Amino acid sequence: MALPLVTVICICYNHQAFVQLAMLSVINQTYKNIELIVINNGSSDNSDKEIETVIKNHPKIKYIKLPKIVSNTKAFNLGFKVSTGDFLIDLSADDVLLPNCVEIQINSINNTSTALVFGNAYYIDENGNRTKTFFEVNANNKVIDNALFNTNYLRILSGGNIMCSVSAMFTRKHFELLNGYNEDLFFEDLDYWLRLSKKYKIEFIDDFLVEKRFLKNSLGNQFHKKDTFSQKINKSLRQIYNESLKRNTLKIEHKALLKRVHYSMEQCFKNKRLIDLIKFSLIELKCRIYLFK
Numbered sequence: 001m002a003l004p005l006v007t008v009i010c011i012c013y014n015h016q017a018f019v020q021l022a023m024l025s026v027i028n029q030t031y032k033n034i035e036l037i038v039i040n041n042g043s044s045d046n047s048d049k050e051i052e053t054v055i056k057n058h059p060k061i062k063y064i065k066l067p068k069i070v071s072n073t074k075a076f077n078l079g080f081k082v083s084t085g086d087f088l089i090d091l092s093a094d095d096v097l098l099p100n101c102v103e104i105q106i107n108s109i110n111n112t113s114t115a116l117v118f119g120n121a122y123y124i125d126e127n128g129n130r131t132k133t134f135f136e137v138n139a140n141n142k143v144i145d146n147a148l149f150n151t152n153y154l155r156i157l158s159g160g161n162i163m164c165s166v167s168a169m170f171t172r173k174h175f176e177l178l179n180g181y182n183e184d185l186f187f188e189d190l191d192y193w194l195r196l197s198k199k200y201k202i203e204f205i206d207d208f209l210v211e212k213r214f215l216k217n218s219l220g221n222q223f224h225k226k227d228t229f230s231q232k233i234n235k236s237l238r239q240i241y242n243e244s245l246k247r248n249t250l251k252i253e254h255k256a257l258l259k260r261v262h263y264s265m266e267q268c269f270k271n272k273r274l275i276d277l278i279k280f281s282l283i284e285l286k287c288r289i290y291l292f293k
Contacts (some may be wrong), residue, residue, distance in 0.1 A: 003033040004110055006102055006169070007085030011075050012093035013041040016050050018213065019093040021128075023054045023061070026091070031102040037062040037079045038093075042069035047093070073181035073188045080180060086172050090188070095166050096124070096211040105169035108205050115174040115200035116193070118151075119167045119209040126215060134164045134212060141208070148204040153197040156190075157244060158256040159263060165189035167209040174200055184239065186232040191240045198247055234276045237264055241283050251291055258287040 008026045012019045019038075026036045038051055038061060048065065055061050062082060066075065076090055087106060091097065109117045120143060121134040135143045147155065148162070155162055168189075178195050181188045196202065241264075244257050261284045268277035 003031070004087060004106060005033050005035055005085040006031065006087045006089065006106060007035045007037060007080075007083040007172075008089040008091050008097075008102075009076055009079035009083065010036065010038045010091045010093050011041055011072060011079075012038060012043060012047050012051065013069060014043045014045045014047060015093035016043070016045040016047045017126075019047055019050050020054055021096055022091060022093045023051070023058075025097040025099075027054075027058055028099060029097065029102045030100045031106060034102060035062070035083060035085050036060075037064065037083055039075050039079050040065045041072075041075045042066050071183060071186055073185050074183045076188060077180045077183060080175065083172075087169055088172060088175060089169050090165070092166065092213075094213040094215065096128075096213075098209055098211065101167075101209040102169070104205060104207055104209060108203060109169055109171065112203075113201055114171075114203045115196050116168055116170040116202045117205055118164050118169075118202070119205035119207050121164050121167050121210040121212045122208060123214045124211045126213070128211075130211070131214065133208075134167075135161065142206050143204075148206075151197070151202045151204055153194065154253060154256055156193050156197055157248075157253060157260065159260045163189060163193055164210075164212075165193070166212045167205075170196070185236040187236060191236075191243070194240065194244060194247070230271075230273070231276070234264070234268070234273070234280075238279055238283060241280075242286075245283070245286060245290060248290070254287055254290045258284065258291070261287060 010022055023038060026034060040047055040051060051063060055063055064078060105117055122130045123132050124130055135145060137143055151162060174196060182191050185191055241257060241261055248254050261280055265277055265280045268280060
């Protein structure tokens with residue numbers, strides 16, 4: 001019986017120092033039935049040269065070179081349109097899959113009703129040195145937070161250290177049912193996980209699957225900062241919160257959303273983003289109205 005095909009869509013934006021390592025981490029997986037699609041998202045450095053160097057020795061890699069940068073959501077959807085795998089991995093070109101990552105993921109998600117699986121990750125610095133773990137672990141490298149095994153819509157909506165999207169594998173079937181990533185958003189994971197978990201099952205794998213590179217200019221470190229980048233992020237957050245308001249059916253869900261909105265408001269106040277603070281305050285008011293309906 002043929003192994004299921006897994007598609008890894010690797011998105012590169014000015015990752016010339018890391019993209020080869022990311023690509024090779026996919027090529028060298030213990031699981032061999034993998035389709036690798038690399039998207040050069042309008043890079044202005046030498047990423048193209050680095051990508052082409054790997055492709056010379058691995059011509060089956062599909063390469064999409066975009067003339068200018070687009071959102072990660074749009075870039076991934078473009079890759080999805082030319083993909084054929086039954087399972088999908090969204091890989092940033094500065095991250096690294098551990099050698100047995102795909103094998104562990106596919107053994108957990110294949111032949112189940114689960115729509116997405118995710119695990120733990122090591123943070124690495126610019127030089128590839130491991131600095132800490134994404135989820136805190138004990139002496140046996142097992143997570144301390146057992147609530148991860150009950151990851152669901154309410155938990156994701158409540159916020160906190162619950163989502164390790166870099167370690168996720170999700171099904172093509174469910175991605176199609178949800179019409180892919182929302183291209184109106186600047187980032188993809190929170191919105192997709194919320195839409196998915198409201199209807200379908202998510203499972204946590206208590207194992208290390210990925211090395212996540214921690215860079216000062218990475219997307220995750222731009223949240224709530226006072227610049228154009230964070231403006232786009234906050235705009236997307238407000239859209240996600242408003243969509244969650246419509247999606248919620250229980251008061252406990254509105255309370256969970258209120259907690260997230262309060263966190264965004266605190267960050268805006270801390271970073272003196274007063275206009276964003278006002279806009280989040282309006283969503284906070286709507287949350288309270290829904291709570292008392």
